[in-house]
Amino acid sequence: MAELEIIGVARSNYVWTCRILCEEKAVPYTLTRGFPQSPEMRALHPFGKIPVLRHGEVVLYESKAICTYIDRRFPGPKLIPEDPLAGALVEQWVSLVNTTIDPVCMRRYLYGHVFPGTADGSPDRARIDAALPEVEGQLALLARSLEATGHLVGEAFTLADANLVPILYYLAKLPEAGAMIAASPALGGYLARHLARPSVAASEPPPPRKA
Ligand SMILES: N[C@@H](CCC(=O)N[C@@H](CS)C(=O)NCC(=O)O)C(=O)O
Known part of the structure; x- marks a missing residue:
């Protein structure tokens, strides 16, 4: 059977x-190193982003599509439930996180810390402070949504959790x-429990190298 490759960098x-x-x-699977906007990624993804999946003749981008392919193509536990409502709720959470929560919490807030673009490399306080009220509101929504079962959808681990935990x-x-x-x-309990989950622990990115 063809080798499955996830192309990108572990920290994404x-x-x-x-x-x-x-x-x-x-x-x-193999994690093949590919940096965003590199010539290799631009050849595989129309906007040069990561991840890209390669599996024989199949090349796919967009993490949701990649995960759907893996879930349907291979045996094992279903991470997108077949039940229509549960499956739709997983779609709902993946969409909400990718289109609304990631842009605020990662691209605006986190990037203000880790890719600040300031002259001395210090955090971009204006960018961080502007994002914080929205970060707080989004984390409160997630906390309320996780309170009942400790999962985003139903009682089991799904793609919605695999998408949120990182x-x-x-x-x-x-x-x-x-x-x-x-x-x-x-939130704290959810994160601790899921970081101990074997699939999450086995794929945790390595710590950043010290300069
Ligand atoms: N919607 C895309 C987002 C992918 C994405 O934004 N990846 C980031 C790394 S976490 C990236 O490649 N950024 C580089 C860029 O946008 O130029 C997905 O779900 O795969």
Whole structure:
């Protein structure tokens, strides 16, 4: 059978989600290094983004599409439930996180810390402070949604959780969002439990190298 490749870098939250899917379903895969906007990624993805999946003749981009392919193509636990409502709720959460929560919490807030673009490399306070009220509101929504079962959809781990956990992992490392997560038993407990999940632990990105 053709080798399945996830192309990107381990630190991308979207790459991590795809790797969690492979681990959950015990699909052998290779993580092939590909940097966003490199000539290699531009040849594979119309906007040069990561991740891209390659599996024989199949080349796919967009993490949601990649995860759907892995879920349907391989045996093992279903990460997108077949039940119509549960499946739709997974779609709902993946869409909401990717189109609304990631742009605020990752691209605006987290990037203000890790890719600030300031002259001395210090955090971009204006950008961070402008994003914080929305970050707080979004984390509160997630906390309320996780309170009942400890999962975004139903009682089991789904693609919705595989998509959210990498984002919370990175947010928890930052001072303001980290304090919000630590202060919320629903969010803090959810993150701790899921980081201990074998599929998540096995694919956790390596720590950044010290300069
Ligand atoms: N909607 C895309 C988002 C992918 C994405 O934004 N990936 C980031 C890395 S986490 C990236 O490639 N950024 C580089 C860029 O946008 O130029 C997906 O779900 O795959």
